[in-house]
Amino acid sequence: MSGLTTIAFDADDTLWHNERFFQLTQARFAELLADYAPPVHLAERLEAAERRNLGRYGFGIKGFVLSMIETALDVTGDKAPAPVIRELVSAGHEMLAHPIELLPHAREIVAALAPDYRILLITKGDLLDQERKLAHSGLGDLFDGVEIVSDKTPPVYARVFERHGAEPSAAMMVGNSMKSDVRPVLDLGAWGVHVPHELTWGYELVPPPVGHARFRSLPNLGALPALVSEIG
CATH class of the missing domain: 3.40.50.1000 (HAD superfamily/HAD-like)
Incomplete structure (x- = not known):
């Protein structure tokens, strides 16, 4: 010894592997909100929300999903369609079950x-x-x-x-x-x-x-x- x-x-x-599931979900997030903001802008807003929320939610998928929902509300002026919010919640469920x-x-x-x-x-x-x-x-x-x-x-x-x-x-x-x-x-x-x-x-x-x-x-x-x- x-x-x-x-x-x-x-x-x-x-x-x-782990980060690949976050990036795939983030691409899905960008598609869902393509009518409201370009992908680069969305990515910047989402990362800012994640950093801002670390003290509240900590690290992990649940905090990531809540930050996506917060960002979706921000970029749509609190008018994010309900189906979009539901899709983001579903994406989180899928992440929590990934192989x-x-x-x-x-x-x-x-x-x-x-x-x-x-x-x-x-x-x-x-x-x-x-x-x-x-x-x-x-x-x-x-x-x-x-x-x-x-x-x-x-x-x-x-x-x-x-x-x-x-x-x-x-x-x-x-x-x-x-x-x-x-x-x-x-x-x-x-x-x-x-x-x-x-x-x-x-x-x-x-x-x-x-x-x-x-x-x-x-x-x-x-x-x-x-x-x-x-x-x-």
Whole structure:
């Protein structure tokens, strides 16, 4: 066993696809409101609403749907047709039931590391939705601990690591978001490993911490075991 004892994984767009369903629904949203505003304008208004509402609704599909409805009312001057609102609600229901599609290497890598390391899942979002996705992923039995949090900040990570008996200096967080999965854990002295996904919500995009001694970027999860061995 090396000095590394704990490896934590993000869930959405790190172990399984997620953002693609948001983008497909957003395209549907643009079609429904095409008579009221151009797609670019709608996208800007929707993202502004999502950011504004994070403190109220948190992260996840339910907040996204409420932000779509709010934006639809705003751009139509509170005259959004009832069928449009119903369609947006239906789109949310479909998102909450979408099938789970694991990303390449997800199962094999988590399974390969599990015998030698404490393996955690740290994900943010709606509790019921995240529990559903984990249950349908088939990965649940591989984790020593699962944490569904409202946001990912240094204090949140510190509490999670402490709860699971992990020293930050001996912990690694792996995820697709530079903002949520990498930078906060680097502040604690842990390893932050960025595995980019082709689709990333604008809110999660921040510059990489180039030059930080504990920051690493990998092309995919398949490269993780080699990195773990190198760090050890």
